[in-house]
Amino acid sequence: MGYKIEKATEIADNIFEFWINAPHITKNARAGQFVVIRINDSGERIPLTISETDGSLVRIVFMAVGKTTTYLSTLKSGDEIRDIAGPLGHPSEMGNFGNCVVIGGGVGIACLPILARELKAAGNNVTGIIGARNESLLLLKDELATHCDELVVCTDDGSYGFHGFPADILKKKLSDGEKIDCVWIIGPGIMMKITSMATIPYKVKTYVSLNPIMVDGTGMCGSCRVTIGGETKFACVDGPEFDAHLVDWDELMSRQRTYTAQEKESLKLFQDHQCSCGGDHHD
Amino acid sequence: MTKRAGDERIADFNEVNEGISEQNAVLEALRCMDCVRPQCTKGCPVNIDISAFIRAIAEEDFKGAAAIIKKDNMLPAICGRVCPQENQCEGLCVLGKKEKPVRIGALERFVADREREAGMTLPEIMSPTGKRVAVVGSGPAGITAAAELARYGHSVTVFESLHEAGGVLTYGIPEFRLPKEIVKAEIEQILDMGVELKLNHIAGRTVSVEELLEFDAVFLGTGAGLPSFMGIEGENLSGVYSANEFLTRVNLMHANAFPEYDTPVMKGSRVAVVGGGNVAMDSARVSRRMGAEVYLIYRRREEDLPAREEEVHNAIEEGVEFICCANPVKILGGPAVTGIECVRMEMCDLDESGRPCPVPMKGDEAVFTLDVDVVIEAIGQSPNPLLVSLIEGLERGRRGNVIVDEHGLTSVDRIYAGGDIATGAATVIEAMGTARKAAVSINEMLMKK
Numbered sequence: 001m002g003y004k005i006e007k008a009t010e011i012a013d014n015i016f017e018f019w020i021n022a023p024h025i026t027k028n029a030r031a032g033q034f035v036v037i038r039i040n041d042s043g044e045r046i047p048l049t050i051s052e053t054d055g056s057l058v059r060i061v062f063m064a065v066g067k068t069t070t071y072l073s074t075l076k077s078g079d080e081i082r083d084i085a086g087p088l089g090h091p092s093e094m095g096n097f098g099n100c101v102v103i104g105g106g107v108g109i110a111c112l113p114i115l116a117r118e119l120k121a122a123g124n125n126v127t128g129i130i131g132a133r134n135e136s137l138l139l140l141k142d143e144l145a146t147h148c149d150e151l152v153v154c155t156d157d158g159s160y161g162f163h164g165f166p167a168d169i170l171k172k173k174l175s176d177g178e179k180i181d182c183v184w185i186i187g188p189g190i191m192m193k194i195t196s197m198a199t200i201p202y203k204v205k206t207y208v209s210l211n212p213i214m215v216d217g218t219g220m221c222g223s224c225r226v227t228i229g230g231e232t233k234f235a236c237v238d239g240p241e242f243d244a245h246l247v248d249w250d251e252l253m254s255r256q257r258t259y260t261a262q263e264k265e266s267l268k269l270f271q272d273h274q275c276s277c278g279g280d281h282h283d
Numbered sequence: 284m285t286k287r288a289g290d291e292r293i294a295d296f297n298e299v300n301e302g303i304s305e306q307n308a309v310l311e312a313l314r315c316m317d318c319v320r321p322q323c324t325k326g327c328p329v330n331i332d333i334s335a336f337i338r339a340i341a342e343e344d345f346k347g348a349a350a351i352i353k354k355d356n357m358l359p360a361i362c363g364r365v366c367p368q369e370n371q372c373e374g375l376c377v378l379g380k381k382e383k384p385v386r387i388g389a390l391e392r393f394v395a396d397r398e399r400e401a402g403m404t405l406p407e408i409m410s411p412t413g414k415r416v417a418v419v420g421s422g423p424a425g426i427t428a429a430a431e432l433a434r435y436g437h438s439v440t441v442f443e444s445l446h447e448a449g450g451v452l453t454y455g456i457p458e459f460r461l462p463k464e465i466v467k468a469e470i471e472q473i474l475d476m477g478v479e480l481k482l483n484h485i486a487g488r489t490v491s492v493e494e495l496l497e498f499d500a501v502f503l504g505t506g507a508g509l510p511s512f513m514g515i516e517g518e519n520l521s522g523v524y525s526a527n528e529f530l531t532r533v534n535l536m537h538a539n540a541f542p543e544y545d546t547p548v549m550k551g552s553r554v555a556v557v558g559g560g561n562v563a564m565d566s567a568r569v570s571r572r573m574g575a576e577v578y579l580i581y582r583r584r585e586e587d588l589p590a591r592e593e594e595v596h597n598a599i600e601e602g603v604e605f606i607c608c609a610n611p612v613k614i615l616g617g618p619a620v621t622g623i624e625c626v627r628m629e630m631c632d633l634d635e636s637g638r639p640c641p642v643p644m645k646g647d648e649a650v651f652t653l654d655v656d657v658v659i660e661a662i663g664q665s666p667n668p669l670l671v672s673l674i675e676g677l678e679r680g681r682r683g684n685v686i687v688d689e690h691g692l693t694s695v696d697r698i699y700a701g702g703d704i705a706t707g708a709a710t711v712i713e714a715m716g717t718a719r720k721a722a723v724s725i726n727e728m729l730m731k732k
C-alpha cells in the first residue's frame with residue numbers, strides 16, 4: 001500500500017518534479033496548500049507545496065538538500081511512497097484584487113503555477129517574476145508564461161534574462177508608479193525577507209509562504225510556530241501564508257537551523273550507504 | 284505486578300510493568316467477593332461486568348473472561364494498562380475500604396494479553412443496515428464508536444489525519460507504558476470487523492464538511508490535540524518543545540532511534556519539563572531514557588501533583604528531580620536554549636478548585652536559574668480546532684470543546700461527538716465511554732428513519 005509516482009523528472013539542476021497519484025488530495029487542493037509526505041516506515045514527515053494538480057495527480061517540486069529529499073530524488077517513475085497527506089494549510093487569499101505580482105526564488109518558483117493560474121481565473125492581471133542563481137536552476141518558466149500576463153526572469157549571475165534579483169524588478173515597478181495591488185513572494189527565508197521590504201513604503205499587501213520545520217502539519221505539535229506581529233502562530237494551520245510585513249524573520253531562520261548537526265549526519269550516512277550499494281536504494 | 288529497578292528501566296523503552304502471572308491472576312480473582320450489587324462496575328465508564336469476568340478467571344476460563352470484557356470494551360489490553368483504576372473501578376471496590384481493592388486493571392490486562400496470544404475473537408456483527416457513518420479520528424473515542432457502529436451493521440469509514448491510527452495511544456503515551464504492538468493489535472480488530480480506515484485523510488481539508496455530511500451520520504472524535512504554551516520570553520528558541528511535539532517525535536516517529544529513523548529530536552543533556560500531570564511524567568521519563576538529567580518544574584506542592592501517584596513514583600525511581608513550588612518566567616539563550624529562569628511560588632488562599640493558589644514570591648532570592656538545553660512544556664492541551672471551527676452552527680464551549688447533549692449529539696443535526704473534543708482533555712476510558720454512548724444514539728437515530 002502506497003502512493004505511486006507516475007512521473008519523476010529532474011527539471012533543473014538537483015531539482016525534481018514528481019507527479020504522484022493521490023486522488024484524495026487533488027479533489028480539494030487549492031493554491032497555497034501543501035502536502036506532508038513520508039517515503040517509508042523509517043522516514044521523516046516532510047512538507048512540500050502543491051505545485052499543480054491534474055486529475056488525480058498532484059505535482060511536487062523539490063530540491064535535494066538533505067536525507068529525505070535526496071532519497072526522494074533517487075525514486076523513479078513507477079515507484080511508490082508510503083504516505084502523502086493533505087491538502088494542508090489555508091488556501092491562498094483569493095479574489096479579484098486587480099494587478100497581482102507573484103515572485104518565486106529558487107525552488108520557491110515551484111509554488112507559483114497553481115497560484116498564478118487561480119489568480120488569473122479570478123480575473124486578475126498577473127505578473128510573474130522568478131529568479132535563480134543561474135540558468136541551470138531555473139524551472140517552470142514556460143509553464144508560468146502561459147498563466148502570467150507578463151513574466152520576468154532573473155538570474156543572480158546574468159546567465160539568463162535580467163542580471164539581478166526579483167527584488168530589483170519589484171522595486172523598479174513600484175518606483176515607476178506601476179499600480180500593484182497584491183504581491184506574493186515565495187522562496188528561501190532571506191530572499192522573502194529582503195524582497196518583501198520593497199513593498200513596505202508603498203503599503204502593498206504582501207504575502208509570503210513560511211517554511212518552518214513541521215512534524216504533523218495539522219496543528220498538534222507546535223513545531224512550526226512562527227511569530228507574526230508579536231503573536232505566536234502555527235504555520236501549518238494558521239498559514240503557511242502570512243502578511244510579510246509582520247513576520248519575525250530572524251526567529252524563523254534560526255529555528256530552521258535547529259537540527260543542522262543531525263541533518264548532516266543523516267545525509268552523510270545515506271550517501272555513504274548509497275555509494276556502497278551502487279546508488280540503488282529502493283525499499 | 285513486577286517492576287524492574289529504575290536505573291535498569293531507563294536503559295531501554297521496554298514495558299516497565301511486567302504484568303501478573305496466571306497463578307497470581309487466579310489468586311487475585313479469588314479475592315473478589317462477587318458482590319450482589321457490585322460497586323466496581325459503576326466506576327467503569329463503559330460498565331464492564333467486572334464480577335462476571337473475574338469469576339471466569341477464578342474458574343480458569345480465560346477465554347470466557349475475555350468475551351465478557353469485550354462485550355463492553357474492545358481495547359482491554361490498553362485500558363488494563365493505562366486506566367487510572369484507582370479513581371475508577373478499583374476506587375469503588377468494596378474491598379478497598381478495609382484492605383486493598385481487587386486489582387481489576389491488572390486482571391483485565393492479564394485476560395486481554397492471554398487472548399491476544401491465543402488469537403482474538405471478534406464480536407458478532409448484525410446484518411448490514413445499508414447506513415453509512417463517518418467517524419473522524421482514530422483515537423480511543425473514534426475506535427470505540429467505529430467498533431460499536433460496525434457491530435450494529437452500519438458501514439463505517441474512519442478518517443485519520445496521521446499515517447497511523449490510535450491518536451494519543453500511538454503518538455502520546457510512550458512505549459514503556461503502552462507497547463505500540465498492543466495498540467496495533469487491538470485497533471486491527473475494527474478492520475477485521477469491516478471498518479474502513481482512511482489514513483492521511485484530514486477531515487475539513489482532504490474531506491470537506493459537505494462531503495462528511497453526505498454520510499447518514501458523523502461522529503467527531505478529534506481529541507484535544509492543541510498544545511498550550513506558557514507565553515513567556517524565549518519560548519520559540521531552538522530546544523523548546525511542547526510535550527506533544529517531543530512525544531510525537533519519539534513515539535510516532537522513533538526519533539530515539541535516530542539516525543536509523545530519519546526524524547531527529549534534541550535529546551538534551553539537562554532537560555526541564557514544565558508541568559505536573561501524566562503528560563509531564565511521560566515527557567520526563569522519555570527524556571531520562573534518552574540519557575538526560577531531568578528536572579520537573581511544578582508550580583504547586585508535591586502533594587498537589589495531578590499525575591497518577593504510580594507515575595510520580597515511577598518518575599522518582601527513574602531519577603527525575605522534582606522542583607515543586609516553582610514556575611518558569613523566562614527561557615534563556617539564543618538561538619539555542621541555555622537555561623530557564625524560575626520564581627519560587629507560595630501557596631495562598633484556596634482557589635475555586637479548593638486548592639491553595641500558587642503566587643510568585645517577591646524579591647531577588649525568589650528567583651533562580653537552571654542550566655538546561657531543552658525545555659518541554661507539558662501544561663495542557665485543548666480541543667483540536669481544525670475541523671470543528673469549519674462546521675457551521677457547531678456550538679462550542681469556552682475552552683473550545685464541542686457541546687453535546689446527553690446522547691452525544693452536537694448542535695448540528697446528525698453530527699455527534701465524544702472523547703476529548705467534547706469533554707476537554709480527559710482519559711482513555713472516559714473517551715471510550717462517551718463514544719459508546721454516542722454510537723448507541725447514532726444507531727437509534729439511524730434505525731428510526
Ligand SMILES: Cc1cc2nc3c(=O)[nH]c(=O)nc-3n(C[C@H](O)[C@H](O)[C@H](O)COP(=O)(O)OP(=O)(O)OC[C@H]3O[C@@H](n4cnc5c(N)ncnc54)[C@H](O)[C@@H]3O)c2cc1C
Pocket residue numbers: 034044045046047048049050061062063064065066067068069070107110111210211212213214215240256257260263264267
Ligand atoms: C509549508 C512548506 C512547504 C514547503 N515546500 C517545499 C517545496 O515545494 N519544495 C521544496 O524543495 N521544499 C519545500 N519545503 C521545504 C522542505 O520541507 C525541506 O526542504 C525538507 O523537509 C528537507 O528535508 P531533508 O531531509 O531533505 O533535509 P534536511 O537535511 O533534514 O533539512 C534541510 C533543511 O530543511 C528544513 N527542514 C528539515 N526538516 C524539515 C521538516 N520536517 N519540515 C520543514 N522543513 C524541514 C530545515 O530548515 C533544514 O535545515 C517546504 C517547507 C514547508 C514548511
Ligand SMILES: Cc1cc2nc3c(=O)[nH]c(=O)nc-3n(C[C@H](O)[C@H](O)[C@H](O)COP(=O)(O)OP(=O)(O)OC[C@H]3O[C@@H](n4cnc5c(N)ncnc54)[C@H](O)[C@@H]3O)c2cc1C
Pocket residue numbers: 365366367419420421422423424425442443444445448449450451452455456484485486487504505506507508530561562565667669670701702703704708709710711712714
Ligand atoms: C502524553 C499523554 C499521556 C496520557 N496518559 C494517559 C493515561 O495513562 N491514561 C489515560 O486514561 N489517559 C491518558 N491520557 C489522555 C488520553 O490519552 C486521552 O484522553 C484520549 O486519548 C482521548 O481520546 P480521543 O479519541 O478523544 O482523542 P485522541 O486520542 O487525541 O485522538 C484523536 C485523533 O483524531 C485525529 N484527528 C484530529 N483532527 C482530525 C481531523 N480533522 N481529521 C482526521 N483526524 C483528525 C488525531 O490525529 C488523533 O489521531 C494521556 C494523554 C497524553 C497526551
Ligand code: SF4
Pocket residue numbers: 326327328329330331333356362363366368371372373387388391712
Ligand atoms: S476499563 Fe478501566 S475503568 Fe473499566 S474496568 Fe477496566 S480498568 Fe476499570
Ligand code: SF4
Pocket residue numbers: 314315316317318321322323324333334375376377378385387
Ligand atoms: S466491588 Fe470489588 S469485591 Fe465487589 S465485585 Fe467488584 S471487584 Fe469484586
Ligand code: FES
Pocket residue numbers: 213214215216217218219220221222223224225234235236237
Ligand atoms: S507542524 Fe505540528 S503544529 Fe504545525
